[in-house]
Amino acid sequence: MPSLFDPIALGALALSNRIVMAPLTRSRAVEGEVPNPLAIEYYAQRASTGLIISEATQISPQGQGYPNTPGIFTDAQVAGWKPVTDAVHAKGGKIVAQLWHVGRISIPDYQPDGGPAVAPSAIAAVGNAMRPDFSMTPFETPRALTLEEIPGIVADYVHAAEMAKKAGFDGVEVHAANGYLIDQFLKDGSNQRDDRYGGSVENRARFLLEVVTAVVAVLGADRVGVRLSPSNGANSAMDSDPASIFLHVAAALKPFGLAYLHLIEGEPDTPMSIKGGAPELAARMREAFGGPLMLNGGLTKALAQKALDDGRADLVSIGVPVLANPDLVERWDQDAPLNTPDTSTFYGGGAKGYTDYPALSAS
Numbered sequence: 001m002p003s004l005f006d007p008i009a010l011g012a013l014a015l016s017n018r019i020v021m022a023p024l025t026r027s028r029a030v031e032g033e034v035p036n037p038l039a040i041e042y043y044a045q046r047a048s049t050g051l052i053i054s055e056a057t058q059i060s061p062q063g064q065g066y067p068n069t070p071g072i073f074t075d076a077q078v079a080g081w082k083p084v085t086d087a088v089h090a091k092g093g094k095i096v097a098q099l100w101h102v103g104r105i106s107i108p109d110y111q112p113d114g115g116p117a118v119a120p121s122a123i124a125a126v127g128n129a130m131r132p133d134f135s136m137t138p139f140e141t142p143r144a145l146t147l148e149e150i151p152g153i154v155a156d157y158v159h160a161a162e163m164a165k166k167a168g169f170d171g172v173e174v175h176a177a178n179g180y181l182i183d184q185f186l187k188d189g190s191n192q193r194d195d196r197y198g199g200s201v202e203n204r205a206r207f208l209l210e211v212v213t214a215v216v217a218v219l220g221a222d223r224v225g226v227r228l229s230p231s232n233g234a235n236s237a238m239d240s241d242p243a244s245i246f247l248h249v250a251a252a253l254k255p256f257g258l259a260y261l262h263l264i265e266g267e268p269d270t271p272m273s274i275k276g277g278a279p280e281l282a283a284r285m286r287e288a289f290g291g292p293l294m295l296n297g298g299l300t301k302a303l304a305q306k307a308l309d310d311g312r313a314d315l316v317s318i319g320v321p322v323l324a325n326p327d328l329v330e331r332w333d334q335d336a337p338l339n340t341p342d343t344s345t346f347y348g349g350g351a352k353g354y355t356d357y358p359a360l361s362a363s
């Protein structure tokens with residue numbers, strides 16, 4: 001059985017270990033949604049993970065739904081990301097950009113035309129959005145995308161993939177999880193279209209597959225991953241029969257030969273578990289997909305190794321523990337104690353809670 005510390009090849013990406021930094025929004029971008037210069041140090045500090053998946057980066061102004069999240073569509077943003085990828089590479093690491101469109105999780109404050117957010121159907125998410133000043137406001141009813149608009153959004157993904165390449169990323173992860181635009185198309189709670197993007201599982205998967213096809217044409221399948229969350233309910237994403245849509249999606253992704261499939265699914269005994277038999281669905285999706293599978297969600301070192309030992313995953317991604325421990329790989333290797341995460345500095349602010357978590361050598 002592989003150890004967490006063994007190398008693995010994900011398509012064109014040769015990882016030195018199987019502990020991946022999960023994508024983590026930190027809301028610290030500067031003017032123009034350009035990455036904060038501190039991101040260079042932040043990501044470089046975490047380059048001993050086998051792969052870094054960047055914080056979600058919006059593919060267009062329309063795709064933004066939170067304050068100060070960095071984009072990947074302007075020259076200034078590319079210029080902000082380039083020193084980040086250079087710094088990670090200089091330390092022997094790998095980094096992919098997570099491509100993001102939030103769909104109905106946006107609010108008019110972020111929309112270039114000041115109008116409603118866009119979504120598959122005019123159904124509001126439940127709960128509160130975060131305004132640019134970090135205050136909360138209830139989600140509003142989005143506007144259903146017209147058939148004519150959809151190719152333009154696919155084109156925004158293509159542009160973002162090209163910009164990610166220019167910025168020196170090793171590849172991209174298509175963010176199709178957590179109730180954002182692509183997940184809104186997949187799930188019947190948010191997609192009630194009666195055209196070729198709604199209804200059957202084939203129709204609801206169409207937008208994701210169009211995006212993947214287009215991004216693969218830019219970067220090659222061996223530099224593209226996809227993140228899915230079949231059953232965590234994030235951002236009020238609901239489906240009446242997750243197994244049907246997600247087994248279809250996993251099988252439909254197989255022929256691409258993607259670098260990896262990334263699942264946010266509860267593992268047995270984790271705090272993230274478990275809605276509707278998730279471990280069983282993840283196992284069936286793994287079989288249907290047939291390529292490298294990355295699992296995420298509440299994993300400790302022991303649970304992560306167990307997921308590998310039990311053959312449920314090829315590698316794992318780790319969020320909050322990597323946020324708080326820049327050298328998590330070394331700490332897990334040595335069974336060293338972990339820093340405590342400071343939730344008050346997760347989103348927004350500067351170096352505090354961002355680049356100042358001590359490494360073992362410094363503590």
Ligand SMILES: Cc1cc2nc3c(=O)[nH]c(=O)nc-3n(C[C@H](O)[C@H](O)[C@H](O)COP(=O)(O)O)c2cc1C
Nearest residue numbers: 022023024025055056264297298299318319320346
């Ligand atoms: C502060 C924070 C920001 C996050 N931002 C993102 C994001 O940008 N994209 C994404 O797909 N998931 C995001 N997530 C979810 C994490 O990637 C991960 O799924 C979650 O933290 C569970 O994994 P963990 O238990 O190892 O932390 C975020 C989570 C946290 C705590």
